[in-house]
Amino acid sequence: MPTLYEALCADSEASLADLKACFKRRALSVHPDKQGGSKEAFQLVYAAFERLSDPAARAKYDQTLQDRSTALGSSGVHLPSATRRPKRRKRQQQQENHKSSRVTRSSTSSGGIGNGNISNKSNTSATDISSNNNQTSNSSSRHSQVPSNTQSLREKNSLQMQAWNKEEIRILCRIQRLLKQLTRTERQQIVSAVLSQELRVALADWVTASRSAQPGDSGANKNPDHPIRSDVTVSKRLCTRGSTEDGVASCSSGSSGISDDEDLEQECELFAVCDSTCDVDLDLGGDTPVLDPMVLCDDACVDDQQFKAEGRSIDHGSKEQDPMPASRGASEVKNISCQQIGGRLYYRASMSLGNLNVRARSCTDLAVAVDHLILLTALKRQALCADDLPGASSVAAKTIVERTQLAYEQLKKDAGPGAFADLVATFSLHLKRKYWIGGSSMYTPRCKHLDELIPTWRRFLDLQRGLIQDGSGGTGYLNGLSRAMSPAKLEEHWKHFKQIYLETWGAVSERDRQRQLDRVEVMVAANAPYREKMLQNWNLKSMRREERSQRRLKRAPPAEQAKLLAIRWADLRANRLLRSRAAAARGLDQRRRQRLREAQLAKRRAKAERRERWQRMTGQGLSMEQLWARGE
């Protein structure tokens, strides 16, 4: 398997400009339209360029190569720049670090949730950048510690799980499930009022043990970098979001949720199962594994939807990103479409950023299209990981719109007026609303300047945010309907959405607006049967939900249930204690009996010996003194 450097035919110490040149050279030779080219080869080359052109992803990749070469032994293995980075590269790196440190410092200290969650095909995140740029950061050192502790932690937890019997495990499971159904405040009340100190600690151990002792469990993190969820950073983030949502005093001052104070860490570790008002210190520090608060937090605490609304996808870390997504279309080449007109081939580079589609002009020269692709790749990288943009302070807190705008301005400067003008980029937003228009798309008119589209983009984004706050879950109108949103509310959103959409077209011309209105109405009408079906489903589900809630009302309240479980737990523990004492007593008794048996045996043996001696003595007619004199 060739390395990415080999795929690009680039030196491991190549600068960005070198990489661009190498990519262009290779792309032109391996494109399917060229002799001996193929889509696979082109995709490999593009994937390599996409990754290596990103400094953070490149550093990460270099590190991976270095680790691999260390594991295999240094001989005969191609070592990338990270292993033996020459002075020139090292100096460059230092300069980059120095330049970006001022920019990234604020985002690093505020945690960079947003960036950390950005899904990037090249496996890049701002968190990675900051950790790579700043080797002494706390998060990176914590991450590096996690795997080393994992094994011993697993063994310990496995032993701990063996110590519980089936019934105790069942009770712990039920309490955990019960607590998960409650809000944070209710949970805290019940935990502090009903659960004993011993039960809380057992619950904490149980949660950690069940997580780490079953690595194949679906709940466990399958990411090899973080074998268990003992990452304090993640825990903090989850807790912070949860506390904000529940209206409890926030753990962090910033929206990103990761501050650097240790109190926060402790609070987050304790809040899941232990009340902070408890006057006895819980021994969760030291050797005790870090508790995973997520297990007992409300699932809704994880406010991923907010990020999704910004056009960012959530990196759950559970799936390996495909380094080479399949190409689409007849050209079979990702990001460069091809069309034959009048016997000539036209190429056109395109790129998507969230729901923003960027397209370059079409051209007959593949080399020009590759140049365009290089520019668009830079735009995408900078928009998704805008930490390296000058003046992008607190960029983690910015929305995808603001970051794209920054990246766009930067691209204009970097590419130079000539190259940028040659791109003739056009921008449009692609929007889908399956519930209303089925599989068809709605899209804004193409703009020659991103600035023209920004206000519209913001409006759609705000609308989407409102939809999430209304409880749709942010995954779309249909899911919104099937969950918490009423059909009436849904319709209201659709009207608003349509209004923005038509206004966008109306800004071009009234004729366009009318044309789009007609088109949308046709699509909406065509999709009526589908909506009818969904409404029926929604009614059925609503009825089912209602029945469930009625059943729940008949059940004992959660506090009562928890109390009963806690009593059962205490009984079990008491019985277990009694049994262990009885067993201990039995053990003592057995040892005494054994000693007695041994003593009796010794006595019997001595008696038999005496009898034997006596018989010998009397048989030979000897006296006792004579016998002793013979030494017997």
Next chain:
DNA sequence: AGGAATGGATATACCGGCTA
């Protein structure tokens, strides 16, 4: 728990119309 369904995101092909 795991497969199926869903729907947003992404990417590309195709076509019609404008313009030099």
Next chain:
DNA sequence: TAGCCGGTATATCCATTCCT
């Protein structure tokens, strides 16, 4: 009328949710 661009349709991917 060739060259190019904007609008549209659609294929595919993938995360999430639903259903059994």
